[in-house]
Amino acid sequence: MSETLERWQSRRAFILAVTGAAVGLGNIWRFPYMTGENGGSAFLLLYILFVLLLGLPMMMAEIMIGRAGRRSPMQALAFLADEADVSRHWKWLGLFGAITVFFILSFYSVVSGWSIEYLVSAVNGNFVGLSPQQVGASFNAFLADPLRMTFNHTLFMLLTMSVVAAGIVNGIEKLNNVMMPLLYGILIVLAGYAVTTPGFGAAMHWLFTPNVAAITWSVVLNAMGHAFFTLAVGACALMAYGAYMPEEQSLPKAVFAVALLDITVALLSGIAIFSVVFTHGLDPSEGPGLMFVTLPIAFSDLPGGQVWLGAFFLLLLVATWTSSINLAEPMVSMLVGSGWRRSRAAILIGSLVWLVGLLSALSFSTLADVHWVGEMNFFTLVSTIPPDIFLPIGGLLIAIFAAWVMSREAAVAALGVGAGSFRLWQWLVRYVSIPLTVVVLASSLL
Numbered sequence: 402m403s404e405t406l407e408r409w410q411s412r413r414a415f416i417l418a419v420t421g422a423a424v425g426l427g428n429i430w431r432f433p434y435m436t437g438e439n440g441g442s443a444f445l446l447l448y449i450l451f452v453l454l455l456g457l458p459m460m461m462a463e464i465m466i467g468r469a470g471r472r473s474p475m476q477a478l479a480f481l482a483d484e485a486d487v488s489r490h491w492k493w494l495g496l497f498g499a500i501t502v503f504f505i506l507s508f509y510s511v512v513s514g515w516s517i518e519y520l521v522s523a524v525n526g527n528f529v530g531l532s533p534q535q536v537g538a539s540f541n542a543f544l545a546d547p548l549r550m551t552f553n554h555t556l557f558m559l560l561t562m563s564v565v566a567a568g569i570v571n572g573i574e575k576l577n578n579v580m581m582p583l584l585y586g587i588l589i590v591l592a593g594y595a596v597t598t599p600g601f602g603a604a605m606h607w608l609f610t611p612n613v614a615a616i617t618w619s620v621v622l623n624a625m626g627h628a629f630f631t632l633a634v635g636a637c638a639l640m641a642y643g644a645y646m647p648e649e650q651s652l653p654k655a656v657f658a659v660a661l662l663d664i665t666v667a668l669l670s671g672i673a674i675f676s677v678v679f680t681h682g683l684d685p686s687e688g689p690g691l692m693f694v695t696l697p698i699a700f701s702d703l704p705g706g707q708v709w710l711g712a713f714f715l716l717l718l719v720a721t722w723t724s725s726i727n728l729a730e731p732m733v734s735m736l737v738g739s740g741w742r743r744s745r746a747a748i749l750i751g752s753l754v755w756l757v758g759l760l761s762a763l764s765f766s767t768l769a770d771v772h773w774v775g776e777m778n779f780f781t782l783v784s785t786i787p788p789d790i791f792l793p794i795g796g797l798l799i800a801i802f803a804a805w806v807m808s809r810e811a812a813v814a815a816l817g818v819g820a821g822s823f824r825l826w827q828w829l830v831r832y833v834s835i836p837l838t839v840v841v842l843a844s845s846l847l
């Protein structure tokens with residue numbers, strides 16, 4: 402069974418696939434609005450700290466398990482548990498991951514659908530000449546329209562599942578290759594433009610002046626959850642990709658490159674968006690609509706603005722596409738691993754996610770007043786609890802398995818490092834990442 406799995410065709414392909422998984426809505430949409438809602442620089446500082454102390458070592462742990470197991474996450478965990486002579490119940494961690502990605506993908510698809518809508522609007526020139534207030538109003542009108550929300554969500558799920566059904570090597574690898582460098586290019590241009598706007602100074606001040614007073618337990622928890630979310634760690638989704646990793650590649654090098662890129666994209670996006678926010682006197686804690694309101698305003702001042710804006714949403718769409726494919730993969734590979742045809746598995750999973758995603762798509766209109774937990778509507782619920790709580794819990798269990806349970810030989814081989822680096826990684830996971838995650842989770846939940 403394990404020998405029949407596909408392999409990424411090159412080292413570069415693996416790095417691109419993991420980068421594709423990591424760079425997405427988390428960087429461009431979620432990072433700015435979470436920073437806005439969580440006190441600016443305090444959140445940024447904690448987020449970078451968590452990426453380095455938790456995200457990086459746990460990302461290595463997760464991919465390493467997939468690579469050592471060479472099976473879908475549940476089966477890989479069961480296999481490695483057998484090998485280490487411990488309970489096979491570890492496999493339920495794979496199921497927990499699948500549940501996590503299920504809910505994440507269900508709202509991810511809805512928001513990615515917004516970029517389809519905005520791509521079309523930009524190309525049609527719908528934002529030309531609108532005041533900031535009118536841009537905000539048109540976003541709200543869009544949210545309140547159940548049909549348009551459902552349509553874009555449906556389209557995005559179709560895009561995602563058709564690539565997943567085709568198998569990963571041929572679809573995503575090629576798309577990533579061409580589109581991601583373009584996205585970085587356009588973000589750099591945007592950030593360069595932001596430097597020339599009057600709000601740039603205020604944005605830099607707000608992002609980078611340490612503000613310890615703003616740190617509360619909820620800010621700490623959100624920053625930790627975001628570090629996991631943005632790196633795609635804790636849901637066994639990278640574990641699924643690790644199973645396709647070539648033998649000779651060094652895992653830590655690949656992971657460092659991805660994390661660095663991920664932080665860079667978030668910072669560029671933050672600088673661009675907050676410069677516009679402060680230039681036009683908008684509210685940094687605007688929430689999930691932040692990017693969709695600020696960018697049309699920003700581009701309205703630029704020569705050829707609508708073309709740029711359209712290009713931006715096109716590339717964002719590609720970035721979210723490569724992430725959503727990663728979100729779907731652990732669920733699909735779980736079914737494929739138990740004998741399903743890939744195309745059927747993709748159709749079933751895609752339909753279920755689509756169905757539950759409708760609850761998010763309608764959370765701004767028909768279902769706006771349906772509260773699931775406390776004051777939260779469905780969209781708010783699934784866009785906060787799975788990223789901020791399920792991912793850290795999943796990451797924690799993955800780390801425990803990798804650093805305490807799995808056999809040492811298998812771990813060393815799958816990490817692809819020498820004994821010294823292995824000990825350093827293991828020490829970091831055992832005595833820093835694991836305890837830190839436990840402390841933050843416990844303090845903020847209790």
Ligand code: PFF
Nearest residue numbers: 423425426427631633636638
């Ligand atoms: N890392 C993706 C982003 O930043 O948009 C989101 C994501 C992908 C989260 C895959 C979790 C995951 F398993």
Ligand code: NA
Nearest residue numbers: 423424427631
């Ligand atoms: Na990300």
